[in-house]
Amino acid sequence: xxxxxVVITWNEEERLRPCLESAAWADxxxxxxxxxxxxxxxVAREFTDRIWVRPWPGFAAQKNFALExxxxxxxxxxxxxxxxxxxxxxxxxxxxxxxGPADGYAIPRKNxxxxxxxxxxxxxxxxxxRLFRRGKGRFVARAxxxxxxxxxPVGRLEAPLLHRSYRSLEEFIERSNRYSTLAxxxxxxxxxxxxxxxxxxxxxxxxxxxxxxxxxxxxxxRGLLLAGLYxxxxxxxxxxxxxxxxxx
Numbered sequence: 001x002x003x004x005x006v007v008i009t010w011n012e013e014e015r016l017r018p019c020l021e022s023a024a025w026a027d028x029x030x031x032x033x034x035x036x037x038x039x040x041x042x043v044a045r046e047f048t049d050r051i052w053v054r055p056w057p058g059f060a061a062q063k064n065f066a067l068e069x070x071x072x073x074x075x076x077x078x079x080x081x082x083x084x085x086x087x088x089x090x091x092x093x094x095x096x097x098x099x100g101p102a103d104g105y106a107i108p109r110k111n112x113x114x115x116x117x118x119x120x121x122x123x124x125x126x127x128x129x130r131l132f133r134r135g136k137g138r139f140v141a142r143a144x145x146x147x148x149x150x151x152x153p154v155g156r157l158e159a160p161l162l163h164r165s166y167r168s169l170e171e172f173i174e175r176s177n178r179y180s181t182l183a184x185x186x187x188x189x190x191x192x193x194x195x196x197x198x199x200x201x202x203x204x205x206x207x208x209x210x211x212x213x214x215x216x217x218x219x220x221x222r223g224l225l226l227a228g229l230y231x232x233x234x235x236x237x238x239x240x241x242x243x244x245x246x247x248x
Contacts, residue, residue, distance in 0.1 A: 001073045001074060001096045001097070001099055002027040002028070002071070002072040002073050002074070002096075003026045003027050003028070003072045003073075003074045003075075003076060003092070003096055004026065004027065004028040004029070004030055004070035004071060004072030004074070004075050004076070004134075005023040005026040005028070005029045005030070005075075005076045005077075005078055006029075006030045006031075006032070006063070006066040006067055006069075006070050006075060006076070006077050006078070007019065007020070007023075007029070007030070007031050007032075007066070007077075007078050007079070007080055008031075008032045008033075008034070008059075008062045008063055008066055008079075008080075009031060009032070009033045009034065009036060009040050009044065009080050010033065010034040010035075010036055010040070010056065011036045011037060011038045011040060012036070012038075012040050012080035012081070013036075013038045013039040013040045013042075013043050015080050015081045015164065016040055016043045016044065016080045017043050017046075018083050018164075019078060019079075019080050019081070019082055019083055020043075020044070020046075020047040020048075021047075021083075022083040022084040022085075022089075023076070023078060023084050024047060025089060026072075026076065027072055028048070028050060028070065028071060028072055029047055029048040029050060030048070030050045030051075030052075030066055030069050030070045031044040031048060031050065031051045031052070031066075032051075032052045032053075032054065032062055032063075032065055032066040032069070033051065033052070033053045033054075034053075034054070034055065034056040034062065035053060035054070035055060035056070036053075041053065050069065052065075052066075052069060058141070059139070059142070059144065059146040060139040060140060060141040060142060060146040061141065063077060063139045063146065064138055064139050067134075067137075067138065067139075070134065072134060073096075073133065073134055074095075074096050074131065074132070074133060074134065075131070075132055075133075075134055075137070076092065076130055076131050077130045077139075077148070078130070078161075079163075079165075081163060081164050081165050082109070082161050082162065082163050082164075083161065083162040083164070084161065085159055085160055085161070085162060087159035087160075088107065088157065088159035088160060088161060090159070091157050091158065091159045092131060092157070095131065095157070100133075101153070101155075102152070102153045102154055102155035103132060103133050103136045103137075103150055103151065103152030103153055103154070104129055104131065104132035104133070104136060104137050104148065104150030104152065104153075104154045104155070105129070105130075105131040105132070105154065105155050105156065105157050106127040106128060106129045106130075106154060106155070106156045106157070107127065107128055107129075107130050107131065107156075107157050107159075107160065107161050108124065108125035108126065108127055108156075108157070108158070108159075108160045108161070109124075109125070109126040109127070109128050109160060109161045109162075109163045110124060110126075110160045110161070110162050110163060111123045111124065111126060111163045111165065112162065112163060112164045112165075113165075113166055113222060113225075113226060114222055114225075116222060118219055118222060118223070118226055119218070119219060120214060120215035120216050120217075120218045120219050120223060121210040121211065121214050121215065121216030121219060121223050121226055121227060122209065122210055122214040122216075123226070125160070126163075127156065128147075128161065129147065129148040129150060129154065130148065130161070131157070132148065132150050133152070136150050136151050136152050137149065137150040137151070142186060144179045144182040144183050144186070145179075145183070169229075172229055173229075173232075176229070176232065176233040176236060177236065179233070180233055180236035180237040180240055181240055183237045184237050184240035184241045184244055185244070187237070187241050188241060188244050188245065192241070193241075193245065194238050194241050194242060194245075196242070198238050199235060199238055199239060199242070202234050202235070202238050203231040203232070203234045203235040203238070204231070206227075206230055206231045206233075206234045207227045207228065207230070207231035210223075210226065210227040210230055210231075211223060211224065211227035
């Protein structure tokens with residue numbers, strides 16, 4: 001049984017090398033790049049010649065295209081800011097050696113912020129369905145926060161992925177602005193509505209859920225900051241839904 005690791009990229013020269021180094025043991029690495037303007041493709045060529053460069057069609061479409069280029073009997077989808085731990089490598093190798101038994105596996109993910117693991121606030125175990133048999137899984141088309149749907153039984157692995165997504169407050173805020181627009185557009189397309197009270201209720205509920213109910217306070221100042229940032233994202237998404245609704 002063989003394993004293909006698939007990664008989509010766009011201007012990821014700083015984070016791509018650790019990702020690919022952690023996956024270099026796979027039988028194949030497939031990279032699909034969205035016309036990066038930095039040295040992402042040059043970095044990728046250090047690890048594989050299975051590289052495609054194409055315009056950006058959206059998260060799910062780009063990831064599904066990458067899956068279609070892979071030849072392995074098992075597929076592991078990674079983001080450029082993720083790394084496979086040695087423990088996860090051994091667990092995946094065991095799944096492939098046994099050929100399952102499930103058709104897909106969700107992997108716990110450790111999210112890092114300000115150089116440390118955010119253990120609480122609902123950010124762990126943050127299961128992500130990333131390992132599956134070829135032909136059994138595809139990414140569901142959504143504007144943001146795309147996920148894999150697998151035809152067949154799904155299991156869970158114990159060893160984690162490392163996720164080093166946000167390197168600074170500026171990057172978090174920039175992504176929040178971009179992702180909240182995509183999420184608001186999807187909300188409108190699905191027929192969802194919000195009221196003006198939601199500008200207060202929804203962000204406050206997110207903050208209390210993360211910081212109090214899910215123990216974000218146990219991460220100290222980092223937990224307080226993350227709860228505030230995620231509440232701000234919910235505020236932006238809600239405000240943009242209201243703006244788009246009134247513009248129609």
